Amino acid sequence: QVQLVQSGAEVKKPGASVKVSCKASGYTFTTYGISWVRQAPGQGLEWMGWISANTGHTGFAQQLQGRVSLTTDTSTSTAYMELRSLTSDDTAVYYCARGTNYGDSKYWGQGTLVTVSS
């Protein structure tokens, strides 16, 4: 069965960076892309970006361009999201999801809570 397992919760100080991993299993990793979506406390879902696990092509939300990087390691079927220059506004649950760049994400990770606090 398809599974996406994310790394554990993180606590970071303002200005720091965080890197969240998403390990895929149950399918051929390079067949699909990975989207990253976050939800701040009491807020809605925010799409952050998408990466093709096959070609490495990426797309990012305009408001995060320059602060977020998406990568994949096909040898371990793992996707990574790195967010830099963290502020308290980046406190959120971060999700990875398998799908095409058209938004058909049926399989999701369990979420990773990132807390930014001094």
Add this chain to the structure above:
Amino acid sequence: QSALTQPPSASGSPGQSVTISCTGTSSDVGGYNYVSWFQKHPGKAPKLMIYEVSRRPSGVPARFSGSKSGNTASLTVAGLQAEDEADYYCSSFAGGFTLVFGGGTKLTVL
């Protein structure tokens, strides 16, 4: 990339139907047939309910349906059940490799 517009709330009694709208522009909703709908319960990961405007993934009840007219997409939940109470989000392909979400609608089953 502006967020798609959804009503903050919607409600209906058990057995009734409710429709949630999702309004974008010709650069996203109106330009492509790639609108998805997600159900979100607190503390759980989002669940894909509709993709490509009107297609249902396996396992999603036929009570859930999607449509689109111009720049507005809609999700209809027929025969409301208590477990349908959740937040619902639309998303749309917006060109290139980008997506945009709606602000979310809280569906209450009265």
